[in-house]
Amino acid sequence: MAVLERVTRLLNRLFVFCGGMFLVGMILLTCANIACRAVWEPIRGTFELMGYFGAVATAAALAFTQINHGHIAVNVLINHFSPKTRRCLNAFNNATCALFFAVIAWQIGLKAHGFMQTGEVSETLRVIFYPFTYMVAAGCGVIALVFVVDLLRPLRSGPGDPP
């Protein structure tokens, strides 16, 4: 459990760093495109690169957002439930969300594998883009891990601890 938690934390930090780099990259690329368009001609492929950068930035932040409780939930009723009921519901949520994101990671991974096998390239730049698809799959995999850690944490801390 401790190892899993450490691995998840490490992966999360790595992905947040990646996401931040891609976010800054998006700003610089778009501004460079505006400048180049004004004085000469636009940077080819900005449109599709922005899409790929955005995909990686979002997927990289999935786990970080979950760890910081950034994903919006409706807690109007939940807050009135007993701690035991809330623990059960949390466990159910974490288990289903972990499974769901594992399925998404697996499916997007298959998609990336398909892009790699067929040598699919982007429309404008004619370059491979499966690494971005793999990174999105990995981002979904890391959030699945976060849910697994959240699911297992109460088992380690004991049933008497607050949820």
Place this chain on the structure above:
Amino acid sequence: MSAAVVGLLGIAVLLAVLFLLGMPVGIAMAMVGFGGFCYLVSFNAGLHMLSSVFWDTFSTYGLTVIPLFIFMGQVAFYSGVNEKLYRAAYKWVGHIRGGIAMATVLACSAFSAICGSNAATAATMTTVALPQMRKYHYHPKLSTGAIACGSTLGVVIPPSVVLIVIGLSTEQSIARLFYGGIGAGMLLTLTLMATVVAVCRRHPDWGPVGPPTTWGERWRSLYGALEMVVLFLLVMLGLFFGVFTPTEAGAAGSLLALLIAGVQGRLSWKGFLASVRDTLKISCMVIVIVTGAMVFGRFLAVTRIPFDIADWVVGLPIPKVAVMGIIFLIYIIGGAVMDALALLLITIPIFFPVASELGYDPIWFGVTITVVTTLGAVTPPVGATTYVVGGMAGDIPLEDVFRGVAYFLPAYIVCILILMMVPEIVTFMPHLLR
């Protein structure tokens, strides 16, 4: 079971998952949409749809506008811009009765022009404006009510994440929605300020007169707010004249905000990193909800429920204004129990076709429902903005904050009624757009 029944069942299951399990909204929508799609089509088709929607939505160029505008707002937030804006507004209207509360609303309105987040506006305005209002013995209900309600302008005045998401999900021009939001935001600012005047007329001791300021001080105070005016003008004029796409406006605005903050030495490295982290977190939250809504939308499209409901509503023997009134009522109630963005994304596939069928301008509808749902940000039981103000106000009980907010609720209703009677307030500027 017919597809329509499965669709209705899907909506019921979604509500149960949201309210009884407390699952994150975006994930819940994706999960229920996936389950319903698998049931109606096939499991393999469901798996394929799920991966396609996630990859396609995450890599859509249109969505890249979200992190860029959020980053611009975060940079402004971490460089302490709203302190300057508040000081300028305070110098201009602080000397009249209730003036500091009005200055707070004006500062919120100005900060909204660069930051589309209610929570960020509420947090900083509580820090900046509340001590001033305490110093001049403003009543806690008036001071906290003005901050909480003023902060809701963040999602109405462009650039607004909610307007961006409405634009993307209804395939309307984001630039037109932004320009529509200016009229609605200004009207809401005026009705909120009028509320301060009305409250102070009834309770003169709630908003005592502030210290007098000279004209020289007032003009000098504008200097501190000037760069933010430049930033706002760059974004809005660039969009107006077609120089930028919304994404480019967000990127240019972000870079300019960084340059301004950097040159003035107001943004530390720590602040920059915090801006990046917050941007990633907020934009990821928004994009996950959008993606979940896309998956749920695919399921609803298979059931044809949105179209059936639109046909049914249009055929009802009641005036279209009454239909719109009912829709707004649903949004007001819905907004009180769940986040505005999530509510809009769940309901837009159903209500947008209805509004279109009834002949309402899509830009007007998008902007007006933003005003309607923003009401939910200050009303119990959810009222996220009120909780932020209550949490940061410390010694002021949350009940008093909610009571203070209650004084401002008629301002929203008046604003919505005016928007219904004079839709040109919203539609005039978007129609001038190239």
